[in-house]
Amino acid sequence: MESAITRAVVHVIANMHHNFREDLTIDDIAQAAGFSRFHLTREFTHLIGVSPRRFLRAIRFEEAKRLLSDSRLNIAEISHTVGYSSVGTFSSCFKSCTGITPSAYRLLRSTAPLAAGEDPHRDAGAPTAPTTLHGHVQAPAGDQSGVVFVGLFPAPFPQGHPVRCTVLPRPGAFVLDNVPTGKWYVLARSVTQRTGEGRQVRHTPTVGGFGPITASADHAPEPVVLRLYRVNLATLRLCSTAQQGLHPAPAGS
Template identity: 35%
Template sequence: MMLRSIAAVGHDSEFDEPPRVPALERVEKSVRPAVLQAISSIQERYFEPITLAELASEVFVSRFHFSRMFADATGVTPGRFLTAVRLFEAKRLLLTTSLNVSDIVCSVGYSSVGTFTSRFSRAVGMTPTQYREPQVAELLVAISPTFQRLPPLRTLRAAGRSCASLQTGTGVLSMQLDMPRGSAPAETLVGLFADPVPQCGPVAFGGMANMSSGELTIHGVPAGRWTAIAVAQHQPGAGGPRFSIGYQGVTVAPYGQSTARVGLRAPAATDAPIAITLASKQSPFTQRMLAAQRPHLRAVA
């Protein structure tokens, strides 16, 4: 497995604002080129300490207006997008190179190994060293404009309850998935996350093989407000996209069945890159014990 390189930059607290669901179609066509230019600048200068003011000045708008139009186009603030790109690159290097952590820290723009390690561990749920375990790559879900990866459902079944850090819940979520027009049936996975740009595993997920537009039900979902991210890897030979993705905010009741609907589309340049593993940070011995006790994922069809 090989993740293609994508740039990463630092995080600046001045960027922090509540994230929003992506809605590029709401953005005026006149401002879309400015957002795409800013994203391109992020990807080209990820190792530099880029600031919000610099990005805004490059597209000739005020910081306030830039933050607003960027969030409208991408669903997240500039700071959240920069952090997502940076962590995507760090994960790529951890999984595909033999660079030591200090070298990776420098290459993604951090100046302190300790700061990077603590931020990475807090966001991802495992240390950079733990992230290099083979099962992390085997159970990786990656989404970026240039690279998409979905682990086979049979691999998820074989991994059993060692997958992710699933929480115990009593809710049931029925998701109506609308695939892109003209697309072929797909191996499909839907995860529920606390963050719209997740860095660690979902609280619950479900999957289905050979799926067209239709319903996918996830059991054992914790009550609360989550971001549902649906990814589909389509069979070759049709005119639609080979890979599609969809985002939707969902509310799950503590008991009974909740419903939601999400439309999938081809990945776009305005999507913040995501790389999350469904592997647990537990020891291999504990993983084997749990897998033996529950050989099939409850949520994966």
Template identity: 35%
Template sequence: MWERFDEPLTLTDIADTAILSKFYFSRVFRTLTGTSPSRFLAAVRLCMAKKLLLETTVSVTDISIMVGYNSLGTFTSRFTRSVGVPPARFRLMCQLGMSATPSALRPGNPAAHRGSVHGEVYVPESPHPIRIYVAAFKESIPEGQPKSCDILEGPGSYRLIGLPDGQWSVRVAVVPKRAVASGPMVRQPLFIGAAQKPVVISGGKAVEADIMTRPPGNLDIPILLALPELDGWQPLEAALPIRSSEVTASVVPGA
């Protein structure tokens, strides 16, 4: 999928590469990844679209074709639903070095009769300063707006509040706080993690779930949120010190 995302792949095509029937392949694939082959392929395509938006000047229309979509409207709607912003705005936000902490990524509302998840996040040693995002999603794929999110500046305790009764997928992304390149680009998180099994909230109670993180691999579902591209990156002008004598005006981009 990572190599042929631009092709009109069918489940039979993919299963044939593993020399398995499509029915058995689907069961094995879901066991290993937590989702179906078709949803994983869609996530790969959108992940590659993020890369093309940031690392090329190709138009949104051409990018939609390059990642396997025949309809610009379908591509735009799926990208917006999964990443949180339309493709063109995502590109602009990254170029401007805009923050990745909108209200959608702040901790949830502690509404009455709703439950919570808490625990510890464990992270391997890293030479980079890090920021940790812990979020609860209704689906296994980390896309769209999380129901609740906690943001940590290092390993330690997290708490997700305001979760309605039901089953939730709790996922962790550990991203570098500073840019690791000279411009905005798609960067894999340093580490990822998830609760060992879906968290079940019942009766508004609190549930404990510790999470170990590890480097990502090819079988891990791509993170489709506007992270880590919108976290830790600043345009060169913002990173350089400015002498007071050089300041003549200040311009703040509109929201």
């Protein structure tokens, strides 16, 4: 039987997607879901793999990246559009999540050539390779599409902060830009919908993992496929990933 907290997390994710442009706080989200901030944060992190604050941040930054690429809004306007009241906070958090400033991200996506000697990665902090990781998330057979969090971690489990992350509205293609040099694991968490007895919809946590992958200045990672598994199988799958590694997706997949 589906738990109340699982239903609450599904409600919270929907709330984030509908209202991320507002000045939405974790306290607001928890109150709307009928839980304390501490309880919601603990259960959301246990179920999804990252905190609700980081999940909301990833949703906002996906929209920010789209606006940086496709609109003529300035950084301040984009900041307010995606729910930030402070441009400085938006810029520092964007850089923390993507490894690059909003201005540098727009420069990378611009069709105009870079000025001679200009390096858009100069502020990234950690060593970075000029590479992008492409991949595809596959849901279990028979499951309806659900929101997916994809993160890049230094270990085969979502402990600490992801070095890069994104949120997908449903399983499918994803891109992680500006991947730092090193060995990484790509982890995904979702809450998918299944039709149970009496055609009642049930929400089932699913996870997937891939790695390790290697990124360096002279070695771009190949495209990866993340297959989501229901939690009763996920632990075994992720342990197998950690011990044996997985193979890159075939070209063109």
